[in-house]
Amino acid sequence: MSKPAILVTRSIFPDVLERLGQYFDVETNPLDQMWSQDELVQRLQGKVGVFTTGVERITESLLDRCPDLRVCSNMTVGYNNFDLVAMTAAGVLGTNAPDVLTETTADFGFALLMATARRVTESEHYLRAGKWTRWSYDMFSGSEVHGSTLGIIGMGRIGQAIARRGAYGFGMKVVYHNRSRLAAATEMDCKAIYLEKDELLRTADHVMLVVPYSPASHHTIGAAELAIMKPTATLINIARGGIVDDAALAIALRQGQIASAGLDVYEGEPSVHPDLLSLSNVVLTPHIASATEPTRRAMAMLAVDNLIGYLVQDKPVTPLNPQVIQDRNTVWDPRALELSVGDNAQAQQRLRERFLSHVSSQISDLMAHGASGDLVSLADVAHRLKSAARTVGAMRLGEVSQSLEAACRQLDLPKAITLVEQVSAAFSDVLPYLRKT
Numbered sequence: 279m280s281k282p283a284i285l286v287t288r289s290i291f292p293d294v295l296e297r298l299g300q301y302f303d304v305e306t307n308p309l310d311q312m313w314s315q316d317e318l319v320q321r322l323q324g325k326v327g328v329f330t331t332g333v334e335r336i337t338e339s340l341l342d343r344c345p346d347l348r349v350c351s352n353m354t355v356g357y358n359n360f361d362l363v364a365m366t367a368a369g370v371l372g373t374n375a376p377d378v379l380t381e382t383t384a385d386f387g388f389a390l391l392m393a394t395a396r397r398v399t400e401s402e403h404y405l406r407a408g409k410w411t412r413w414s415y416d417m418f419s420g421s422e423v424h425g426s427t428l429g430i431i432g433m434g435r436i437g438q439a440i441a442r443r444g445a446y447g448f449g450m451k452v453v454y455h456n457r458s459r460l461a462a463a464t465e466m467d468c469k470a471i472y473l474e475k476d477e478l479l480r481t482a483d484h485v486m487l488v489v490p491y492s493p494a495s496h497h498t499i500g501a502a503e504l505a506i507m508k509p510t511a512t513l514i515n516i517a518r519g520g521i522v523d524d525a526a527l528a529i530a531l532r533q534g535q536i537a538s539a540g541l542d543v544y545e546g547e548p549s550v551h552p553d554l555l556s557l558s559n560v561v562l563t564p565h566i567a568s569a570t571e572p573t574r575r576a577m578a579m580l581a582v583d584n585l586i587g588y589l590v591q592d593k594p595v596t597p598l599n600p601q602v603i604q605d606r607n608t609v610w611d612p613r614a615l616e617l618s619v620g621d622n623a624q625a626q627q628r629l630r631e632r633f634l635s636h637v638s639s640q641i642s643d644l645m646a647h648g649a650s651g652d653l654v655s656l657a658d659v660a661h662r663l664k665s666a667a668r669t670v671g672a673m674r675l676g677e678v679s680q681s682l683e684a685a686c687r688q689l690d691l692p693k694a695i696t697l698v699e700q701v702s703a704a705f706s707d708v709l710p711y712l713r714k715t
């Protein structure tokens with residue numbers, strides 16, 4: 279039996295590829311080229327899974343053009359490269375790699391904090407440039423780390439690991455801000471006190487950003503936030519580019535609104551804002567917070583486990599949109615509607631009506647093409663039907679349309695004819711739900 283085909287988008291550990299090869303037909307990228315979006319789409323044709331590294335953009339338009347794709351497995355914990363709403367609507371599972379990098383990333387957060395507050399890079403450059411001719415009492419005098427106040431924005435697993443390092447290792451007072459307040463026992467374990475964001479920014483000597491990127495967290499730190507921080511404060515970003523307004527940060531650093539910054543991530547990376555490059559009071563590293571060999575290997579292996587888990591065993595380890603799995607046998611899932619248009623009842627109803635009129639005409643097309651054996655047109659109808667069905671939450675119709683589309687693309691006429699009947703039966707199943715207001 280042939281193995282399912284998958285794509286690995288970047289160069290990765292050989293033993294990781296070897297393990298994938300036991301289960302899949304693997305297309306790799308041995309020269310580690312950066313593929314354009316069109317090239318990625320082209321290479322994804324016929325692939326049911328993709329191993330991604332956190333930067334490949336899985337968008338609605340890509341999903342539309344890659345009808346066979348069933349799972350995208352990021353080897354990173356961050357997944358802002360996934361349009362998860364579109365993936366859920368298309369019935370494509372997303373997975374990420376949490377936990378395995380928590381302590382390593384927290385170590386790096388602290389390394390960057392120490393390097394920034396104690397001016398490690400700046401002083402090293404001075405020494406290497408041959409400028410160190412004598413000791414002086416105020417040479418590269420930095421900010422105190424032990425006993426100071428550490429403010430953490432984003433108190434997930436990594437934020438908590440940083441808090442423990444600060445509280446237990448450096449005797450710091452730890453304050454945090456998070457979308458939701460942690461349970462009292464977790465706060466106690468991390469010795470962390472909840473503050474509103476502005477209060478945290480005014481109070482902290484060092485501000486560490488560990489918040490995941492989303493449109494809601496875009497520019498969590500901009501000019502207004504920088505303006506209320508202490509002039510002696512440091513700002514550390516190990517979260518994602520776009521959490522900080524890098525242009526505003528460069529101005530704040532130049533004008534001395536804050537003392538210094540340590541950045542591992544950037545807006546538009548690998549490009550770095552040119553104004554940051556010319557400043558000496560910023561430590562810049564190339565997105566390496568999780569970069570130790572054992573951790574990167576563990577991240578990659580977890581991504582592999584997720585591909586095998588979903589495509590072979592039907593049990594991914596760390597799914598991001600598990601509703602895709604649950605939805606397989608569901609006739610109707612209102613969560614898909616909510617994902618598309620929120621819980622606005624009127625918008626949901628409009629979407630259902632549009633779907634109903636769109637699908638009714640497609641069903642008759644389907645019958646016509648099915649009878650005439652025009653499999654290419656039938657596949658196109660099935661594809662549109664699948665996307666529309668997923669968007670409104672008509673899960674069974676979406677699932678059967680997907681099988682129909684796959685059958686047509688493999689030119690399997692007998693299977694396609696059976697599936698056409700199943701599609702129209704599934705359509706009648708969902709009608710009662712669609713007509714409900």
Ligand code: DGY
Pocket residue numbers: 332353354355356357379517565566567568569
């Ligand atoms: C992650 O896992 O999201 C990291 O940023 C990748 O190094």
